[in-house]
Every structure is written in C-alpha cells, then in structure tokens.
Amino acid sequence: MKILLFGATGMIGQGVLRECLLDPRVTEVLTVGRSLSGQTHPKLREILHQDFFDFSTIEGDLSGLDACFFCLGVSSAGLTEEAYRRVTHDLTLAAAQTLSRLNPGMTFSYVSGAGTDSTERGRVMWARVKGQTENALLRLPFKAVYLFRPGLIQPLHGITSSTRLYRILYRALGPVLPLLKAAWPNSLTTTEQLGKAMIHAALRGAPRPVLETRDINQL
Numbered sequence: 001m002k003i004l005l006f007g008a009t010g011m012i013g014q015g016v017l018r019e020c021l022l023d024p025r026v027t028e029v030l031t032v033g034r035s036l037s038g039q040t041h042p043k044l045r046e047i048l049h050q051d052f053f054d055f056s057t058i059e060g061d062l063s064g065l066d067a068c069f070f071c072l073g074v075s076s077a078g079l080t081e082e083a084y085r086r087v088t089h090d091l092t093l094a095a096a097q098t099l100s101r102l103n104p105g106m107t108f109s110y111v112s113g114a115g116t117d118s119t120e121r122g123r124v125m126w127a128r129v130k131g132q133t134e135n136a137l138l139r140l141p142f143k144a145v146y147l148f149r150p151g152l153i154q155p156l157h158g159i160t161s162s163t164r165l166y167r168i169l170y171r172a173l174g175p176v177l178p179l180l181k182a183a184w185p186n187s188l189t190t191t192e193q194l195g196k197a198m199i200h201a202a203l204r205g206a207p208r209p210v211l212e213t214r215d216i217n218q219l
C-alpha cells in the first residue's frame with residue numbers, strides 16, 4: 001500500500017509515520033510538508049512544499065497512491081474563525097480536491113477531534129469548522145473517507161507536539177496518562193494506536209466513517 005502523509009512533523013503525524021515505516025503492508029510513504037520529518041528509511045520519500053493551496057507543481061508525484069493520512073492541523077487557540085478556517089477547512093479541501101481528482105481509488109483519512117460538530121451550527125467555533133471540513137470531505141469522490149476523532153492522545157516513543165499548547169498540556173498530563181489509560185482504556189488513545197488504526201482502515205475498511213476514541217482503539 002502506498003501512503004501519502006501530511007503533517008509528518010507533528011505529534012500525530014510522527015506517530016503515524018512510525019507505524020507506516022514499521023508495517024510491512026505499507027510499501028511506500030510519501031510525505032508532503034513545509035519541512036522534513038527528520039527520518040530516513042528505504043520506504044520513505046519526502047517532498048518539501050510551501051504553498052498548501054496549490055499543488056500543481058507536484059501533481060506528478062500525487063497520483064498512484066492508495067491512501068492519504070491527513071494529520072496536518074492547527075489549534076484554534078488565539079486564532080480568529082477566519083484564520084482557523086483557512087488552515088482547517090480551506091487548506092484541507094485544497095489538498096483533498098486535488099487528491100480525489102488524481103486518485104479516485106484513494107482512501108482519505110482525516111484527523112479532526114473529539115467533540116467535532118457535524119451540524120456545523122453549534123456555538124463552539126473549532127468544532128463547527130472541523131464539522132464543516134468533515135462534511136465537505138465526505139462529499140468528495142474518494143473510495144472511502146474516514147474521520148478520526150481522537151480526544152486525549154498519549155504520545156509514545158519520544159514523540160512531542162510542534163504546537164506549544166499541546167506540548168505544555170501533555171507535559172503536565174504526562175504522569176497521569178498511563179494511569180488513565182490503564183483504568184479506562186478507551187478514555188484516550190496513543191500515537192501508536194492511532195497510526196495502526198489508520199493503516200487498518202485504509203487496508204480493511206472500518207465499520208463507519210466517523211471514528212471516536214473507542215472505535216480507534218478497537219480497529
């Protein structure tokens with residue numbers, strides 16, 4: 001299976017990249033990012049790209065792919081709705097529209113988050129924008145779209161977030177997360193479980209398009 005990965009430098013993307021490189025069923029991993037992941041591996045090829053609203057210069061590299069794991073995203077903290085929507089909705093759709101045109105047989109997996117508002121009408125700005133993004137992705141002509149909605153995620157294998165807010169949060173929660181996970185296994189997921197679940201959904205499918213923490217851990 002040939003995978004395209006967005007957000008490989010981030011906390012979730014690093015975890016997903018690790019699992020893709022370890023899994024023999026994944027034969028090639030192509031990353032597209034503003035910077036390199038820092039990993040080297042015979043299966044890995046990385047494309048540096050700056051304009052995430054225009055992929056015309058790299059379209060030649062973006063076909064013949066089986067799945068896209070879209071782990072790129074930002075926190076809404078400190079952003080206006082317009083600025084948050086530009087990265088969360090507009091950028092994601094720019095990539096997804098290009099990919100669905102070039103790869104009609106592709107499975108597209110998007111990381112949104114627990115609490116995402118599918119009605120698009122709620123009062124919480126980030127949840128509404130993620131809901132609009134999810135709904136727009138579902139309308140694209142992919143083979144399948146999976147919407148991963150993790151809540152708390154335990155970063156494993158030395159992985160950290162590139163978002164300061166998440167780094168502070170996870171440093172503070174660090175000692176508590178393994179206890180929480182042991183007591184209530186479905187209260188949170190890990191970067192490893194999320195990566196494995198994305199690979200599983202792309203290869204075998206999943207029972208439904210929207211996957212909450214419990215579903216992610218059970219895949």
Ligand SMILES: NC(=O)c1ccc[n+]([C@@H]2O[C@H](COP(=O)([O-])OP(=O)(O)OC[C@H]3O[C@@H](n4cnc5c(N)ncnc54)[C@H](OP(=O)(O)O)[C@@H]3O)[C@@H](O)[C@H]2O)c1
Binds near residue numbers: 006087
């Ligand atoms: N971490 C969590 O606990 C958690 C929980 C639920 C949902 N999520 C969601 O999962 C997604 C990823 O979270 P994360 O924790 O992995 O974030 P992260 O560590 O901050 O990583 C974000 C990734 O997105 C890329 N990115 C951000 N803005 C970009 C832009 N304008 N153009 C190109 N690349 C851009 C970053 O690339 P650079 O390295 O170039 O900046 C990085 O690879 C987000 O949508 C987040 O809301 C996260």
